[in-house]
Amino acid sequence: MPRSAQLKAVAEPLEAASRGQLPAERATGRVRIVRRVAIHVAAATAALLALPMATLQWKSASLHDFSIENAVQRVAEVDQVRQLRVPANPSVSPVEAGAALQALLPVRSTxxxxxxxxxxxxxxSAKLTPTMxxxxxxxxxxxxxxxxxxxRVATHVSAEELAFLETMANLPVWALLDRAALAAHADVLGGRFELPLAANANLVGMPVPRFGDVRTLAHASVVRAAYYVxxxxxxxxxxxxxNAASVALLLVDDAPFIIDALxxxxxxxIVTEGLGQLYTITGNTAGATTLRGFREQIKRRSARGGAGDGQVLASSLQGTRQQLLASIANPALPRSVRFEHLQMLQWSTCxxxxxxxxxxxxxxxxxxxEAQRTLVxxxxxxxxxxxxxxxxNGAEWHAQAGTPLGLVAASAQVVSAVTGRPQLATCTRMLAGMR
Known part of the structure; x- marks a missing residue:
C-alpha cells in the first residue's frame, strides 16, 4: 500500500468522526449523542496521539547517535585467520553442529x-595444586x-603437571568440539532454542552464551594442545x-548476534596465542606470518582499552539507515553482523x-x-x-510506569488500540526506555 494511502487509512476515521459524518441523514437524539461522543473520542485520540508522536520525534536521535562500528571492525579482523579453518566434512550437518555448539556453549532457558x-x-574436579x-x-x-x-611445557613440565595436561586432553568434551569443527555451517539458533520462536518476544532479550564459558573452552583448548607439545x-x-579456531569461526559466521561474533x-x-607459541617452537614462519596481523591488532586494541579506529556517525536517521542497508547487502560481512544490522534497521523505523x-x-x-532469499x-x-x-508490532518492551515517559507510553497504547497500529505503542515504549 502506498505511504499516502497508509496514512489516509489511519486519518480518515478520525477526520470523519470529527466532522460528524455518520451514516444517518437525520440525527435523532440518540444519534446526536453518538456523534458527540465520536467527536470527543476523536479529539481525545488526536490529543493522545500528539504525545507519542512528539516523543518519537524527540527521542529518534537516540537511534542514530550511536555506532557498533568498533564491534564490526573487531569481527572483520578475523578474516585474517580464516585459513585456520579445517576442511569441512559434508557428513557433519548444520543441525549436528548447532547441537554441538549448544552443548559446548549453552545458553540459558527463559x-x-x-x-x-x-x-x-x-x-x-581436581584443579591445579600449589606446585603446578x-x-x-x-x-x-x-x-x-x-x-x-x-x-613453558616445550622446555620443562613436571610429572604432576603432565598428568593434569593428560587428563585435560582426554576429556569427552573434545569429541563434540572436533566434530563441530568439521562443519561448513552451523544451525546455531536451531541448536539453541525450541521452535517455534515466541511470536511477541523481545529479541533483544534472546539469551547468548556466557562469556566465561567461551573463555574457559578457549583456554582449555590451549591446555589440551600443551599436552601434545x-x-x-x-x-x-x-x-x-x-579445531578450536574453526568452532570460534562458526560463532562468528552463523550465530544471530554480533555479541556471539565478538x-x-x-x-x-586465546587460541591464536597458543598457535603463535607453537609456530615459534617449530620454526613455522609461514604460520607465524598468518597470525601476525591478527595478533598485532589484538595488542593494539588492548593498549587502547579496546577502542577501535572510530567512525563518523551518520548525522540523520536516514544516514544511519543507508549505512545499515549497505551493510546488510554486503555478502563479505559475517552473517552475524548482517543479522544484527537487520534488527537495527527494523528498530530504525521507530x-x-x-x-x-x-x-x-x-x-x-x-x-x-532480500535477506529472506539470500541470508536465511x-x-x-x-x-x-x-x-x-x-x-x-507488539514486542514486549516496558517503559517505567509513573514517569512522564511512562505516561506517554500509556497514551500510545490507547492510540494504538483505537487505530489498530500496534507499532506506535511498541516504538514509544522502546524509545521511552532509552536514556
Missing amino acids: DNFPAKATVPIAWP FSELRTPLWWGPNASTLIT ARKDYVRAEAVLR MGRAMLG GSPLEALTGSSPDVDAAFD RTEAERQYLDRMRHMT
Whole structure:
C-alpha cells in the first residue's frame, strides 16, 4: 500500500468522526449523542496521539547517535585467520553442529526462549595444586594461563603437571568440539532454542552464551594442545588448536548476534596465542606470518582499552539507515553482523513518527525480502527473521510506569488500540526506555 494511502487509512476515521459524518441523514437524539461522543473520542485520540508522536520525534536521535562500528571492525579482523579453518566434512550437518555448539556453549532457558537441554561439561574436579604451573596462574579461569603455557611445557613440565595436561586432553568434551569443527555451517539458533520462536518476544532479550564459558573452552583448548607439545606431537597440537579456531569461526559466521561474533573473536584471540607459541617452537614462519596481523591488532586494541579506529556517525536517521542497508547487502560481512544490522534497521523505523504510525518504508521491506532469499539458511533463521521483521508490532518492551515517559507510553497504547497500529505503542515504549 502506498505511504499516502497508509496514512489516509489511519486519518480518515478520525477526520470523519470529527466532522460528524455518520451514516444517518437525520440525527435523532440518540444519534446526536453518538456523534458527540465520536467527536470527543476523536479529539481525545488526536490529543493522545500528539504525545507519542512528539516523543518519537524527540527521542529518534537516540537511534542514530550511536555506532557498533568498533564491534564490526573487531569481527572483520578475523578474516585474517580464516585459513585456520579445517576442511569441512559434508557428513557433519548444520543441525549436528548447532547441537554441538549448544552443548559446548549453552545458553540459558527463559520463558520466551526455552533453550534445548544439554549435559554440562564435566571439567576435572581436581584443579591445579600449589606446585603446578605456579608462575602461570591467572584470574581469567581455573587453569594455567594460555599466554605462555605452550612455550613453558616445550622446555620443562613436571610429572604432576603432565598428568593434569593428560587428563585435560582426554576429556569427552573434545569429541563434540572436533566434530563441530568439521562443519561448513552451523544451525546455531536451531541448536539453541525450541521452535517455534515466541511470536511477541523481545529479541533483544534472546539469551547468548556466557562469556566465561567461551573463555574457559578457549583456554582449555590451549591446555589440551600443551599436552601434545609436551609429548613432542606438534602435528596433533596444531590440529587441536585449529579445531578450536574453526568452532570460534562458526560463532562468528552463523550465530544471530554480533555479541556471539565478538565472543568467537575472543576465543580466536586465546587460541591464536597458543598457535603463535607453537609456530615459534617449530620454526613455522609461514604460520607465524598468518597470525601476525591478527595478533598485532589484538595488542593494539588492548593498549587502547579496546577502542577501535572510530567512525563518523551518520548525522540523520536516514544516514544511519543507508549505512545499515549497505551493510546488510554486503555478502563479505559475517552473517552475524548482517543479522544484527537487520534488527537495527527494523528498530530504525521507530525513529520516523510516520513509519511508527503506518509501518516500515519500502527500502526496509525490500531489505527483509532480500535477506529472506539470500541470508536465511534454516527454519530457525526463517522464524528469527520473521519475528525481527514484525517485532515493532507488539514486542514486549516496558517503559517505567509513573514517569512522564511512562505516561506517554500509556497514551500510545490507547492510540494504538483505537487505530489498530500496534507499532506506535511498541516504538514509544522502546524509545521511552532509552536514556
